[in-house]
Amino acid sequence: MSRFNGxxxxxxxxxxxxxxxxxxVAAGVSPNTVRSAESGAHQPRPAVAHALAHALGVPADELRLQSGSLTLRDVRTRLGLxxxxxxxxxxxxxxxxxxxERGMSGVRAPFSWALAYGLTPAQWQSAHQASRDLVRQKVAAQTGRRHRKTRGSHA
Structure with a gap:
């Protein structure tokens, strides 16, 4: 089952x-349920996730996390910031x-950063790690291409 994208x-x-x-009120749930779902503190039951999507006027799929981890840039973009x-x-x-966001630097106050992105500290840490992983993948891909080009030119 895919996870709810709070x-x-x-x-x-x-x-x-x-x-x-x-x-x-529109979804027929408590305000605490909405807050918990949005913050990622709890994953809503499928019926609740569908009710929230319906109340927001979007398909339920739009409130599911896509495969792979979201980066900080993904989160910011989805917030429209x-x-x-x-x-x-x-x-x-x-x-x-x-x-x-490019994973080039850590932070001293992750709580402040998490708050700015509308995430829990654990969610923010996960998104930050996904950002770092993405940079590593890109560097590895570029290094591999350069290495193949270099090897190919000596043959």
Missing amino acids: TRARALRLQAGIGVEDLA TQAQIAARIGVVRQRVSQV
Whole structure:
């Protein structure tokens, strides 16, 4: 079973200008259920996930995490925010956000970063690790191509 994408649900709710309480009423669940689902504290039952999707006016598939881990950039994009907006939320410069999103740098206050991205610290850590892994994959792919080109030119 795929996991519920609380970040996406929250972004859609905010985009529509709907409060937690209003979404809860429309979906027939408690406001705490909405908060828990959006924050990732708990995975909602499939019936609850479908009710939230219906209340938000989207197919249930849109509230499922895609295969693979989301990177920080993915999360920010789904929230409809720019690097500058995230930077303003944290109190850093945009270039710092770029470095962190590319997995080039760690952070000293992950809680503040998680809050800015609308994630729990554990979710943020996972997205940060996915960002780092993506960079490693790209570097490995580039290194492999360069190595193959070099070997091929000597033959």
